[in-house]
Amino acid sequence: MTRTDPANGTPDRPAGPTVPASAPDPAADFAGDLSADLAGLAADAPPGLLDRIAARRARVPGPLPDLHVAFTDRGVAFLRAGLDADAFTAAFRERFARPLLPADRPPAGLVPALRTGRAAGVPLDLRGLSEFEAAVLRAAAAIPRGQTRPYAWVAREAGHPRAVRAAGTALGRNPVPLLIPCHRVTRSDGSAGQYVFGADAKLRLLRGEDVDVDAVADLARHGTRLIGSDTTGIVCYPTCGDARRITPAHRRGFANLAAARAAGYRPCARCRPA
Amino acid sequence: MLNRSDGNTEAPAIGDASAARDVPAPPDERGAEVAAALAGDLDTGFAVLYEAYRGVVFSTALRLCGRWAEAEDLAAEAFLRAYRALCGYEPDRIAELRPRAWLLTILMNLWRNGLRSAARRPRPGPLEDAGDPPDPAEGVEDAAARHETGRELAALLAGLPERQRAAVVLRHVADLPVAEIADVLGLPQGTVKSHISRGLARLRAARENDQGTRRPAQRGGNR
Numbered sequence: 001m002t003r004t005d006p007a008n009g010t011p012d013r014p015a016g017p018t019v020p021a022s023a024p025d026p027a028a029d030f031a032g033d034l035s036a037d038l039a040g041l042a043a044d045a046p047p048g049l050l051d052r053i054a055a056r057r058a059r060v061p062g063p064l065p066d067l068h069v070a071f072t073d074r075g076v077a078f079l080r081a082g083l084d085a086d087a088f089t090a091a092f093r094e095r096f097a098r099p100l101l102p103a104d105r106p107p108a109g110l111v112p113a114l115r116t117g118r119a120a121g122v123p124l125d126l127r128g129l130s131e132f133e134a135a136v137l138r139a140a141a142a143i144p145r146g147q148t149r150p151y152a153w154v155a156r157e158a159g160h161p162r163a164v165r166a167a168g169t170a171l172g173r174n175p176v177p178l179l180i181p182c183h184r185v186t187r188s189d190g191s192a193g194q195y196v197f198g199a200d201a202k203l204r205l206l207r208g209e210d211v212d213v214d215a216v217a218d219l220a221r222h223g224t225r226l227i228g229s230d231t232t233g234i235v236c237y238p239t240c241g242d243a244r245r246i247t248p249a250h251r252r253g254f255a256n257l258a259a260a261r262a263a264g265y266r267p268c269a270r271c272r273p274a
Numbered sequence: 275m276l277n278r279s280d281g282n283t284e285a286p287a288i289g290d291a292s293a294a295r296d297v298p299a300p301p302d303e304r305g306a307e308v309a310a311a312l313a314g315d316l317d318t319g320f321a322v323l324y325e326a327y328r329g330v331v332f333s334t335a336l337r338l339c340g341r342w343a344e345a346e347d348l349a350a351e352a353f354l355r356a357y358r359a360l361c362g363y364e365p366d367r368i369a370e371l372r373p374r375a376w377l378l379t380i381l382m383n384l385w386r387n388g389l390r391s392a393a394r395r396p397r398p399g400p401l402e403d404a405g406d407p408p409d410p411a412e413g414v415e416d417a418a419a420r421h422e423t424g425r426e427l428a429a430l431l432a433g434l435p436e437r438q439r440a441a442v443v444l445r446h447v448a449d450l451p452v453a454e455i456a457d458v459l460g461l462p463q464g465t466v467k468s469h470i471s472r473g474l475a476r477l478r479a480a481r482e483n484d485q486g487t488r489r490p491a492q493r494g495g496n497r
Contacts, residue, residue: 034478037427038446045332045349050324052350053357054317089317099320099357 048073055096056103057088062114062178063208064201069176070100071107075123079176081197095175096128110179117145117209119179126175135159136170143184146209147239148216150188150225153274161274172196178205190220211239224253226273228265235260240271299451302374312360313369320357327377330448334378337443338385340432348388352381375457378448382440382458389436430480438473445470 051073060067064081068088071077078092085102092100113119120141126134139157143149155167171182177196183205187193192213195202206213216238219225228235229246235254236243254260257273267273304326312319331352336345356377360368431439437459444455445466452470456463 034474034481035446037423038431038442039449040424041337041428041431041447042329042333042449043336045328046346049328049332049346049350052346053324053353054320093316093361097358097361098354100317101321 054099054101055092057085057092057100058103058106059085060106060111060114062111063117063205064178064197067114067178069106069110070096071103072125074125074127076107076110076176076179077125077127079179081177081201114178117178117181119181122179124176124179129175130170132158132160132163132166133170133173136167137174137180137182140171140174140182140185141180143181144241145181145184146211147237147241147271148184148186148206148211149237149271150274151185151193152188153237153272154185156274157272168194184209186216188220188225190217190225219253222253223255225256226254226260228252228254228260228263233265234268235265235273236268237271237273240268242268242270299445299449299454301451302372302454305371305373308373309369309371312371312373313365316357316360320353320360323356323373323377324353327374330374330450331377331381334381334443334448335385337428337431337447338381338439340428348381348384352377352384355380355384372454372457374450375454378444378450378458379460385440386436426481426484427477430477430484433480434473434476438469438476441466441469442473442477446474 055070055072055077057068057070060069062081066082066084067079068081068083068085069076069079070088070092077096080088080091083091089100092098107122109122113122126137129137135158136154139154140149142157151168151171152161152164154171155161155164158167160166171185172194174180174182174196177183183195183202185193186206192199192202192206203213219227219238224238226235227238227240227243227246228251229243230250230252234242235257238244252263252265254263254265257267260267260273308319308323308326311322328349332345332349335348335352336342339345339348359380363371431442434442440459441455444450444458445452450458452463452466455470456466459466461469
């Protein structure tokens with residue numbers, strides 16, 4: 001190789017003090033210090049770039065022990081209970097394959113939302129879910145605190161009334177339990193059903209929201225899944241706010257919506273029994 | 275579409291007579307520290323990796339793409355791919371990593387793949403400016419001149435053939451040594467030097483041609 005190395009070879013100009021990039025020599029404007037001009041094209045990464053790559057994690061107080069959340073620049077993406085920071089990071093990596101770095105503080109509004117069980121205002125990042133999963137979770141997110149709905153209701157609200165089992169599976173994969181309150185989805189036989197943090201935790205959470213799980217189970221055991229008022233002719237889920245206001249003298253139980261309709265009742269517009 | 279005149283290592287290098295100022299490029303000084311951090315804990319290590327190389331990765335992406343938004347996408351994707359690759363590496367492999375070259379190799383592959391798909395769709399938006407575009411009627415003087423120089427140079431750079439642009443950006447914007455560029459591009463060092471030399475010569479010639487013309491960006495391209 002006899003060729004001159006353009007990158008590391010000898011410069012043709014006489015050695016001397018190098019001209020700082022901040023003070024360009026007008027005479028050398030075009031033929032001159034190309035390499036310094038090119039070096040001047042370097043740019044630092046914009047401040048928001050890291051948050052497009054990595055998520056942040058924070059430990060938060062809430063109704064379950066050892067709660068950790070992971071959140072991106074779009075919202076909360078992952079919530080798990082009962083794990084330490086390392087196990088949470090490993091679980092997040094397994095599912096999302098993104099870096100997870102500690103946060104200075106949890107996202108605004110998250111802690112009050114967990115305390116009150118009213119999480120509708122917390123931004124969520126639900127990228128990576130299928131359309132069906134997202135529809136199921138949106139349906140579950142609409143269940144008010146202190147109320148429960150059966151899996152069949154969620155499937156119908158998600159636009160797939162026959163996909164009851166699939167809706168259950170989608171709820172089981174809920175990346176943000178509590179924030180999307182999948183614990184408020186229960187079996188139509190009155191039992192609580194499965195939960196990502198275990199059936200006991202589900203019952204504890206529901207009791208914490210003043211759901212009378214025993215009364216609901218008792219009703220279901222006797223074949224009553226809906227409660228109607230004989231003064232309004234409206235039929236509700238037992239935990240619906242409107243059903244709870246019916247005085248005992250006017251409560252009427254039904255096994256299902258067809259039976260209620262046959263008796264001249266119409267479904268509640270709020271809890272929309274399926 | 276590529277390789278109209280670049281890539282021929284046997285042709286004599288041109289432009290050496292006015293070769294750019296020779297400042298030896300620093301080696302990957304933080305490589306060992308970053309590799310050790312990654313081997314210790316992947317997520318903590320990633321933060322160290324990002325801190326050490328965000329500037330070089332973003333600068334390279336910006337001057338390869340020419341557009342700010344594309345550069346952000348490209349840089350973010352490169353870091354994410356890097357993390358995902360690291361998830362599958364054994365600790366030994368991570369410890370032996372030369373992180374800067376490895377990261378830039380990922381970036382370069384993404385960029386080249388992106389070029390291939392970009393060829394099939396229109397590219398929206400103007401080329402990224404190095405600074406606020408000054409009034410073209412104004413003279414090239416003082417601080418405005420420097421902005422203008424950067425803006426024009428960025429446009430000329432964006433007009434270089436792919437390999438020359440990659441080599442020039444890695445050598446003179448990212449400030450990598452030739453040996454490391456050879457690793458990143460998967461080319462012999464002599465070929466890398468030839469690409470750099472030809473790219474610089476082309477930039478220099480384009481700058482000279484553009485003296486006094488109004489639309490320099492339109493003339494730098496040759497593709």
